[in-house]
Amino acid sequence: MKLVQTVNVKQILTEKSKAELEKKYHMNLVQLQKECDQLRFEQKKLEKKKFQQSELKNQFDKEIQSRLEKVQLIEFQLEQLHMLPLGSELKETEVQGLVDVNKGDCWSELLHRKTIVVKDDIVIEIR
Template sequence: MKLLQSVVVKQVLTEKSKGELQKKYQTSLIQLQKECDQLRFELKKLERSKKFQQHTLTNQFDKEIQNRLEKVKLIEFQLEQLHMLPLGSELKESEVQALVDVGLGDRWSELAQRKTIVVKDDIVIEIR
């Protein structure tokens, strides 16, 4: 019998992966800033048209802008944490599903243990 099991994929922090993560975070920050600017522009445009209720419109756009600003704060925090992490640290990158063969006589406690794949610079170095 086959079962689906979640497997954690961890990334070992190296100079290369640290740089890639920093670039990814910076790109996300720029994208969120552009979205905030676009929302502000759209709000002003809609305010001038006066087809919608001013109060409702402003509240909705403010919520969207606040959501993005919260994401910005989170990414900035992650960038700070990334700078403090030593090389060789393991970071949880993702979770994937794996097929596990289960047969009569297998130890359930071993099968039920959470599996981990460790990746370093895009190369699998360990399966736990």
């Protein structure tokens, strides 16, 4: 019998992966700033048309605030990234994997989460 199990994927921090993460974070920051600017623009456009209702204004404010919170989170992640030493393991993602279950297998061992360790986009260990 096969079961679906969640598998953690961890990345070992190297100069290359650190630079890629930094680039990804900066791209996300730029995208969020663009979205905030666009929302503010749309909000002003609606105000000029006298179409602005308090409910609509609250929705715009809520969306802008949500993005600003994401910006703060990314800035925090960037700070943490700069403080991490090379060789650190970072949780990258989780994937689903199939596990064979046979009669006589130790159930508690099957329940332990598996981990895949990646270094510079190459799998180096499966735990």
